[in-house]
Structures are given as C-alpha cells and as structure tokens.
Amino acid sequence: MKLQIIVTILTVIWSRTNASITNTKLCFGENFRFGVATASYQIEGGWNVSGKGESIWDRYTHEHPERVFDHNNGDVADDSYQRYKEDVKLLKELGVNFYRFSISWPRILPTGFINDVNKDGIRYYNDLIDELRRNDIEPLVTMYHWDLPQILQELGGWTNPVMADYFADYAKVLFNEFGDRVQFWLTFNEPLSFCQDGYGGNDAPGGQASGFEDYMCGHNVLRAHGKVYTLYNKEYRDQQQGSVGITLDIAWMEPITTSQEDQDAAETARQFTYGWFAHPILTDEGDYPPIMRKRIDENSKRQNFARSRLPQFTSEEIQEIKGSFDFLGLNHYTTFMVSPGDNKTSTVPSFQNDMGVKTSQKAEWPKSNSTWLKVVPWGFRKALNWVKNTYNNPNILVTENGISLHPGLHDPKRVNYIDGYLRALHDAIYKDKCRVIGYTYWSLLDNFEWMRGYSERFGLYEVDYESPSRTRTPRLSASYFRAIATTGCLPNDYINYVEYTLTD
Ligand code: NOJ
Numbered sequence: 120m121k122l123q124i125i126v127t128i129l130t131v132i133w134s135r136t137n138a139s140i141t142n143t144k145l146c147f148g149e150n151f152r153f154g155v156a157t158a159s160y161q162i163e164g165g166w167n168v169s170g171k172g173e174s175i176w177d178r179y180t181h182e183h184p185e186r187v188f189d190h191n192n193g194d195v196a197d198d199s200y201q202r203y204k205e206d207v208k209l210l211k212e213l214g215v216n217f218y219r220f221s222i223s224w225p226r227i228l229p230t231g232f233i234n235d236v237n238k239d240g241i242r243y244y245n246d247l248i249d250e251l252r253r254n255d256i257e258p259l260v261t262m263y264h265w266d267l268p269q270i271l272q273e274l275g276g277w278t279n280p281v282m283a284d285y286f287a288d289y290a291k292v293l294f295n296e297f298g299d300r301v302q303f304w305l306t307f308n309e310p311l312s313f314c315q316d317g318y319g320g321n322d323a324p325g326g327q328a329s330g331f332e333d334y335m336c337g338h339n340v341l342r343a344h345g346k347v348y349t350l351y352n353k354e355y356r357d358q359q360q361g362s363v364g365i366t367l368d369i370a371w372m373e374p375i376t377t378s379q380e381d382q383d384a385a386e387t388a389r390q391f392t393y394g395w396f397a398h399p400i401l402t403d404e405g406d407y408p409p410i411m412r413k414r415i416d417e418n419s420k421r422q423n424f425a426r427s428r429l430p431q432f433t434s435e436e437i438q439e440i441k442g443s444f445d446f447l448g449l450n451h452y453t454t455f456m457v458s459p460g461d462n463k464t465s466t467v468p469s470f471q472n473d474m475g476v477k478t479s480q481k482a483e484w485p486k487s488n489s490t491w492l493k494v495v496p497w498g499f500r501k502a503l504n505w506v507k508n509t510y511n512n513p514n515i516l517v518t519e520n521g522i523s524l525h526p527g528l529h530d531p532k533r534v535n536y537i538d539g540y541l542r543a544l545h546d547a548i549y550k551d552k553c554r555v556i557g558y559t560y561w562s563l564l565d566n567f568e569w570m571r572g573y574s575e576r577f578g579l580y581e582v583d584y585e586s587p588s589r590t591r592t593p594r595l596s597a598s599y600f601r602a603i604a605t606t607g608c609l610p611n612d613y614i615n616y617v618e619y620t621l622t623d
Contacts, residue, residue, distance in 0.1 A: 145545050146608035152557030153604040154257075155210065155579065156219035156519055158264035158308065160193045161566035163223065165200030169239035172229030174266035175276070179323035186321060189572035196567045197582050198589045200243065207250045209563060209580055209591060214605035217257035219518060219559050220247070221264035221308065224289055231268035233288045241296050248300050259518075259559075260301050261366065262290055262347075264308040265323070272324050277314065277336035283343040290347040294355045302361040305448050305518065306347050309368040310340045310396050319470055321570055330468035331428055334415070338430040341399050341440050348443035365400065366448030366518045369393045369506065371498030375456040375479070384476045385457040387414075389505065391474040399432070401510035405441035406432060414462055415473050421463075428468055446556065448518035449506070451540075453491065454498030455480060485532075488523040488575050489568075496539035503547040503555065514554050517544065521561035523568065523575035533579075533596040541609055560600055564591060 147153075160176045167173070180192035199206055210218050225231070226240035251258050263286070267276055271285060290306070314336035316322035319329025326332045344365055351363045372388040374381035387410055390398070394408035406412075407429065415429040432440070455478040462475020484493035499520070506515065522536040537560065547553040565578035573584055579597040583590040602610040 144608055144611060145542065146606075147545065147548070147558075148607065150556070151607060152216040152257075152516075153600075153607075154215045154217035154219055154259065154557060154559045155213065155563040155600075156559045156561050157199070157206075157563050157566060158221040158261065159223035159226070160196070160264070160266040161562075161568070162197040162199040162206075162564060163226075164193065164195040164198045166192075166194045168200070169243075170226075170229055170237040171223065171240065172225035172231070172237075173269040174223065174225045175269055175272050175317075175323040176266050178269045178272075179325055183325070186325075187570055187572045189574050191567070191572035193567040195589070197564050197591075199564075202589065203243075203247045204250060205591060206563065207247075207254055207256065209593075210251070210256050211254050212593070213563075213579065213597065213601050215256065216604070217259050217303070217557070217559075218251055218563070219259040219261065219305075221261035221266075222293060223266050224263065225266065225268040227292060228268065228289055231271040231285065233292055236292060244297060248297060252300060257303065258301050259303040259305070259516075260293070260297065261305045261308045262286075262293060263306065265313050265317070267324075276317075276324055276326075277339050278318065278326075278332050280339055280342070282339050283346050286343040287346040287350055290350060291354075294351065294359070298355055298359040298361065302359075303446075304351075304361060304363045305366050306344045306363065307340055308366045308448075308518075309450060310337055310365075311368055311392055314340065315470060329470045330473060333470055334429050337395055338432070341396065342432075342436055344400070345436065345440035345443050349439055362445035364444045364446040364448050364516070365396070366450055367393060367396050368450040368452075368519075369502045370452065371454040371495070371502040371505075372457045372478070373454055373498065373501065375458040380459050381457065384459040386410075388455075388457045388474060388476045388478065389509075391470070391476075393506075394509075397506075397510060399437070399440045400443055401447070401513060402441070405437040411473075414475065418462065418465075418468070418473055422466060422468060424468075428473075444513070446514045446516050447506075449503075449515050450519035450561075451499050451502055451517065452520060452522075453480075453493050454484075454495035454501075487532075487536075488525055489571065492523060494522065494536055494539065496543040498543075499540050500543040500547045500551070503544070503553045504551050507547075507551065507553045512552070512554050514556055516556050517558045519559055519561040521577045523577050526565075526576055526581060528581060528592060528594050530594045530596045533594065534599045537596065537600065537603075538609060541603070545609075 166177050184190040229237050248258050314333045318326035318332035318336045372385045374385040390408040390410045398408040399405050416427045419427045458477045460475045460477045465472040480493045522533050548555050562577045564580045565576040565582040568575040580591045
C-alpha cells in the first residue's frame with residue numbers, strides 16, 4: 120500500500136473519529152426538510168413542442184453555439200418534458216420531502232403575454248404537480264429561472280420597466296392554475312446572476328452593458344417581485360395560504376487579512392453582491408444598500424453622466440418591496456477572498472469598477488469541475504451568520520448547494536462536499552441559532568449547465584446524453600443523500616462512502 124493511501128486512510132479515520140467525539144450523530148430535527156432542485160431550461164427539453172414559445176436561451180444557444188463550452192443547448196436536455204414520471208420516481212427513491220423545479224414562462228405563455236395561455240403547458244405542470252403530490256413530495260416552484268420569452272426580450276427584457284407588470288400577469292396565471300396545490304413559491308432565482316451575466320456578461324440574452332443594464336435589470340426584477348408579493352397578499356393568500364419568497368445567491372466574501380481595509384472591502388463586496396437584492400427586501404429601511412447608492416452615484420457623476428446609473432425607486436416602490444417575503448431562498452456554493460480594488464479612477468462604467476474590490480480563491484481549496492467553485496464549508500456557516508446578523512435572522516430555506524464533477528458514478532468528492540456543507544449548516548443552526556428550515560441539493564440530475572453545456576455535472580443521478588432515453592443512473596452520492604433525507608441525520612458510516620476514494 121502506498122504511503123499516500125495510508126496517510127489518507129488515517130486522516131479520514133482521524134477526522135471522522137474526532138467529529139464523532141464532539142458530536143456522535145448529527146441530526147436536523149423533525150421539522151427540517153430535505154429536497155433537490157432543477158430548472159426548466161436545464162432539464163425539460165421539448166423546446167418547441169406543444170405550443171411552447173421560444174425563450175432567450177433557445178435563441179441564444181441556437182444563434183451562438185460557439186459561445187457554449189461544448190456547443191450544446193437545451194433542445195432535449197434531460198427530456199424531462201417526456202420523462203417527468205421517471206424524475207418523480209427518483210425523487211421517491213431519494214426519500215426527499217420536496218422538489219424544487221421551475222416553470223418555463225414561454226411554455227405557459229408562448230407570446231409572453233396572457234392573451235394566449237398554452238393549454239399543454241398548463242397540462243404539463245399540472246401532471247407534474249399531481250404526480251409529486253401522489254408521491255407525498257411537496258412542490259416548490261420557481262417562477263423564473265432565467266428562460267424569458269424571447270418576445271419580451273425584443274422589448275428590452277428586464278431593462279424595460281413594463282416587465283414588472285408582465286411578470287405579475289404571468290404570476291397571476293400560475294397562482295390561478297396551480298396555487299390550489301402549490302404552497303411554496305419563489306418569484307426569481309438568483310437575480311444577481313442573471314442580471315450580471317445576462318446584461319453584463321456572457322449568458323443569454325448576451326447584453327454587454329455592465330454598470331447600466333445589469334442595474335436596470337435588478338431594479339425591474341425587484342419591482343416585479345414586490346408586485347407579485349402584493350398580488351398574492353391581496354388576491355390569493357386568504358384562500359391558498361401559501362408562502363412566497365425569492366432565491367438570492369450568496370458567495371461568502373472573506374477579507375484576505377484582518378486589516379480594516381480588507382474587512383471594509385469584504386463588507387462592500389457583500390453589500391454589492393448580496394445586499395443589492397437583500398437590502399431592499401429584508402431591511403427595515405428598504406431601498407439599495409447605502410454603499411451601493413453612494414459609490415454608483417459618485418462614479419456616475421465623475422464619469423459625467425446626467426444621472427446615476429443606479430435607478431431610483433419611488434417611495435411607494437420602497438414600501439412595496441420592503442418585507443416582501445415569507446421565507447428567504449438562499450443559494451450557496453463557494454467562498455472568495457477579498458481585498459480593496461480601485462473604484463475611484465476608472466472611467467469605464469461597470470459593476471466591478473463600482474464595487475471596487477479584488478476577489479480571489481486560495482490555491483489549497485479543493486477544486487470542483489467548475490473554475491469558480493472551490494470547496495470551503497466554513498464559508499457556508501459564515502454566510503448564514505452574516506445573513507442572520509445583517510437581516511434580523513430571517514427564515515431561510517437553502518434552495519441550492521452542490522458541486523460539479525466529471526461524469527462517473529463513484530463521486531466520493533460529492534459525498535464529501537455534502538457532508539462538509541451539512542456539518543457547517545448544522546453548526547449554523549444549532550450553535551449559532553440561524554433559522555434554516557430546509558436544505559436543497561443542486562441537482563437531482565445532471566443537466567444543461569448554461570454556458571458550460573453538459574461538461575459540468577452536478578447531479579446525484581448521472582444522465583447518459585448518448586442514450587435516446589437519457590438514462591438516469593444513481594451515483595454513490597444519491598445513496599448518501601437518501602440516507603440523510605430519510606433519517607434527517609448524517610449517516611454514521613460516512614467512512615464507507617469516502618473509502619471509495621481510496622479505490623478510485
Ligand atoms: C445556480 C443556478 O441557479 C443553477 O441554474 C446552476 O446550474 C447552479 N447554480 C450551478 O451553477
């Protein structure tokens with residue numbers, strides 16, 4: 120046996136033994152919920168069947184296959200449009216309490232507007248919801264996971280203020296059609312990601328105006344969210360008794376040293392990335408974080424713009440958006456180290472220049488198959504604590520956490536990731552008193568990872584993209600997650616799972 124293997128075995132045994140000395144069995148309590156997540160464009164396929172309209176991701180991947188890492192698209196993806204019953208079987212097999220999926224706006228409203236409601240789209244989600252309920256799996260529905268009807272993009276997409284009303288119209292259709300059986304709603308998934316990457320980066324629709332359009336997008340998304348929350352309160356809450364939230368993504372921003380400058384830079388980064396959306400919704404005063412307002416106003420002035428590149432809310436909008444959540448969806452994957460950058464000399468308007476910090480990741484942090492995603496479980500605990508302290512300990516549902524790896528069924532690194540992050544979560548709940556009501560692993564299945572195509576696999580189940588039936592096969596991590604979801608506890612025989620590392 121090679122020395123390295125012996126050392127690894129001893130290290131694993133030592134760390135497990137140590138963990139069990141301090142905490143024999145880590146359990147999450149009776150009311151804690153476990154689930155898994157997916158999103159429509161990433162799994163459904165059926166991109167142009169049964170009346171579905173074109174989405175910005177259909178258009179973008181068809182027009183620019185060269186921009187996607189493997190030149191692929193979501194035309195077929197996991198074919199879940201045909202195979203949703205198989206998916207529900209897998210969910211049952213996993214023993215999860217809920218399934219987070221998203222509804223494709225253009226499948227429901229092919230023109231983007233409510234003048235034309237696609238019956239087959241309604242039928243599809245009705246079937247999925249009913250199948251879930253028959254299997255005692257709670258549906259958790261994201262209304263918008265990035266697949267905007269292309270037709271609305273022709274009007275400027277999220278940069279156009281009228282989008283807030285169109286989104287509320289769409290939400291009304293969803294509440295009317297599905298609200299009798301859906302109790303948990305998320306308006307948006309990760310506005311930070313889709314506004315930054317879609318309007319100032321490489322994602323669909325391919326906008327390249329960071330420092331302008333990303334702010335407009337964020338503004339209209341927040342307005343849209345506020346309107347939908349009000350709509351639910353006024354017209355549906357009494358009868359349907361559900362909960363409405365939003366999913367915001369948080370990467371932990373750790374100061375690179377303990378110096379005041381680095382700590383300030385890290386806090387600025389948190390406010391620009393998370394506070395951008397959280398401050399208007401979760402604080403008593405509402406509106407954008409003061410540091411964002413100040414920096415963008417100052418930079419805009421210095422750059423000779425007539426007005427700030429960060430739009431202003433009306434006081435009615437501030438009031439409407441403030442407190443517009445019953446629970447907070449939180450996506451977390453990784454951590455960055457932060458130090459001060461330059462936000463005062465650049466003449467180029469951009470989000471990065473406005474934020475004015477430098478971010479990096481440590482070389483020693485374990486890697487995934489995504490460049491941005493390093494394994495740093497302690498960052499999860501710190502992020503949850505920061506949210507608790509900054510926003511008065513809101514009720515949080517972790518709506519995504521996961522790791523990408525290469526294809527393959529033996530994925531001890533995924534087991535290790537889940538184990539590490541759940542231990543951090545356990546500390547956040549039981550030692551730090553963060554209010555977290557559930558945990559969602561991303562993802563149930565391998566799927567279309569946006570600009571990375573099918574090259575980065577997040578699934579508990581592997582999908583064979585060569586097979587016409589898109590065969591789904593459980594990975595080692597699926598049995599590990601099953602053990603957690605069915606008992607509410609981290610399994611004592613963790614060693615049996617990670618031991619696979621040694622034979623890999
Ligand atoms: C965030 C997004 O919500 C999801 O669509 C994506 O696949 C995962 N993170 C992994 O990058």
